[in-house]
Amino acid sequence: MLNILDYEKASQALLEPSASDYYKSGAMDEHTLADNTDAFRRIKLLPRVLNDVSNVNISTRLATLTVDSPLIISPTAFLGMAHPDGELAVARAASASNNIMICSTMANQPIEDVTTSTQSSVWFQLYVYKDKEATLALIERAKNAGCKAIVITVDAPFLGQREQDVRNQFQLPDRLHMSNLHALGHRKLPDKTGHSGLSHYFDELINKSLTWRDIRWIKEHAGLPIYLKGILHPKDAQLAIEHGVDGIIVSNHGGRQLDTSVASIDALPAISKAVNKQIPIILDGGIRRGTDILKALALGAQCVGIGRPVIWGLSHSGQQGVEDILTILQSELKLVMALAGCASISDINAGLIADL
Template sequence: MSDTMAPVIAPPVGLDDVERLAATCVPPDVWDFVQGGSGSELTLRANRAALDDVALVPRVLRGSGAVTATSLVSTPAGMPVAIAPMAYHELVHPEGETATARAARAADVPFTVGMLSSRTLEEIAETGANTWFQLYWLTDRGRMLDLVRRAETAGCRALMVTVDVPIMGRRLRDLRNAFALPSQVRAVNMDPAPTRAHARTAGASAVAEHTRAAFDPSASWQDLEWLRAQSRLPLVVKGVLDGADAARAVSCGADAVVVSNHGGRQFDGAPASVTVLPDVRDAVGDRAEVLLDSGIRSGTDILRALALGASGVLVGRPVLWGLALDGAAGVEQVLSLLRTELADGLTLLGCREVGAAAQVRALPGPRPVPPSGVRYP
């Protein structure tokens, strides 16, 4: 071999590779905005540690497994994965959410349009992806209702209301960076003109100031009942960590709940999402679907979630890594890696199809001791 021969540049073979490469593609303060958690980032780290603690017991001599088509919240899905709602995709790629949506369509997974997306929900819907639309609680309920109607008209297949952000958690990386949005990146579904999110102030997060002015920290269960009455679309409640809350959300009309600590970006000290998943699954029973997010980084993580009672998972930060790396093609690569790892994992666990993962034994099983005397309706 010639000493002058160019080195072979290997493509990413796992999401760790995508993360490492993506870190070189965006400004440091944007990377911190994507990667960071709240406070000391205890919960951010706990998500990964808790998933790593879940061991799955393989069965043998059962043939090869296949990633079979499924359905999540009445939406067809090529695997039990949907893309989580995330704000401002244009921070990492100029095509923003439209590129992400094209990749979701190609991979046959639902794409959750964030209320704070940097492309309009109508533009995103035009890609042909199966979309869900995310809502935060706004002080202006009329604006919320307008967004619901726009989502219905655009053909969104579900509404997802995020309930764990009465205020934005203190994200210290953003405070130290005095993070503010570039002028060209805007929450176009809400505020097409520049807002507080663009005003840089030392020691403050402009994005947090923007949400503090718009979000309603007083939202209640009655507000969830109100939202349920506004639309016939399936309703997903995201940000639940307690079985009693999950059961009450279903009683209010939720079709699904997402067990989530917002990727470690809200209350620092909350449990890892996967730790409370079995408790939430028991509380909900078969009355609603249960999805998991916060820390999914591999096909094995998807299988861990399914074995502990989830119907499927939401994938967040890795999608932005792929988008930063190579636009729609990068997101497709992330989703393809997850599908490959999921298929291999099914075969190695002795599961012929995705549904069989629910019967896999999980050890030790990160199950907390439930509070004494607690009963779920």
């Protein structure tokens, strides 16, 4: 198991077909899913030489936090299908290398158990419900559990059309439920013939009339830093700043929402120009190699998030598998930084990108 793509291959055979389809799929023809990784390949590096790289340091700052590496665990739902310990195994792995974990609203394990399983910061990913009280109750619960930030996912008023999930009429296995949503009366996904249960759940319960005004409302109630996840347009990045948002995640939801939307890394330069270092930028989508992290940082991200790679490690060998994924990416980043002439994260800049 030399690289994380080895984990991808090895994990496929270990999963139930409908879980494997759920984890890997993108929306419609999966053009954005493919482009998220292809776009990194199109970007060429222009390395520097003769800068002492005998000691490469990948620790960095994200707002007021110092983190050991610029790698964050993006929120992914239903990790119990990948391993019995699900989100708890991921939280423990995050602890080992001090990575921030963003826990999904749709986790199989309760948020309180996730935060107590790790020394690392846990952020809570929030889907905003039509029911305001339910939304506030989730925020309150995350706060009481010790979450350090709320990440509002803004690219999913409806679920993208993941066709394999529709064909499979995707459902949670009987042994699993949505642990953060019991208080709302939702343990299971609804059944509807000919439909993905998750998509049907979104149709019925998730707020489709969310606007910037609601973001302010959530910020006032939360009393925690607010990140918006799913920003691709520079104008939305500017609006996020105007509405007091603390940071943004440049993301197309791993190609699972609007197919043919731009690859995350291709959206980054214009956003980074619009943000002009006023708030932190995290990028996710298609990070598979240390070079991808280097390119994202060179183009203006402070940190990157990984979604599917964590699931591959988790399905393969639980906590250890996730630790391996994080270690591999971190050591690849160290190596490629050295080869590009960067001894620290602050040495990384747009000059490392060819043809910019």
